[in-house]
Amino acid sequence: MISPKIIKIASNTQYAGLKNIYTHKSSLKNTTCGDKISLELVANKTKINSIRYKTESCILCEASASLLANKMKNYLIKSVKKDIDRLKQTIINKDCKIPLKFKEFKYLIDKNNLNRINCIILPLEALLKAFKL
Numbered sequence: 001m002i003s004p005k006i007i008k009i010a011s012n013t014q015y016a017g018l019k020n021i022y023t024h025k026s027s028l029k030n031t032t033c034g035d036k037i038s039l040e041l042v043a044n045k046t047k048i049n050s051i052r053y054k055t056e057s058c059i060l061c062e063a064s065a066s067l068l069a070n071k072m073k074n075y076l077i078k079s080v081k082k083d084i085d086r087l088k089q090t091i092i093n094k095d096c097k098i099p100l101k102f103k104e105f106k107y108l109i110d111k112n113n114l115n116r117i118n119c120i121i122l123p124l125e126a127l128l129k130a131f132k133l
Contacts, residue, residue, distance in 0.1 A: 002059055005107045010062040015069035018054045026130035032118050035061045039126045041072075048075045053123065060108060060116050065123040067104050072127065081133040084124050091120055 022040035035057035
């Protein structure tokens with residue numbers, strides 16, 4: 001059962017939809033379930049100025065993409081790999097101690113979603129791929 005909070009997060013489509021304006025982009029497919037995500041980012045040498053995404057995915061991947069896009073605007077590039085890797089490990093290890101700057105991701109880590117961890121981390125992987133990190 002998907003919680004109403006996850007539905008609300010996924011329904012925030014502020015950054016959904018590609019505009020074909022980017023300095024970095026990536027696409028990934030989850031080989032386990034078939035979820036797909038594409039990211040377009042505009043970044044200078046130091047920070048991410050904007051992020052857009054398009055998914056063909058389950059609601060958990062949608063919610064994760066929405067949270068990620070919201071967090072990454074104006075994010076320092078030098079922190080991306082370390083912070084995203086830390087968040088990924090927290091999710092994979094089902095650790096309740098999510099880094100404070102990513103606290104909203106706690107709604108996605110639930111005993112009912114344990115078998116869908118790959119859906120949740122797909123947007124994170126796509127972001128790292130876009131920057132070749």
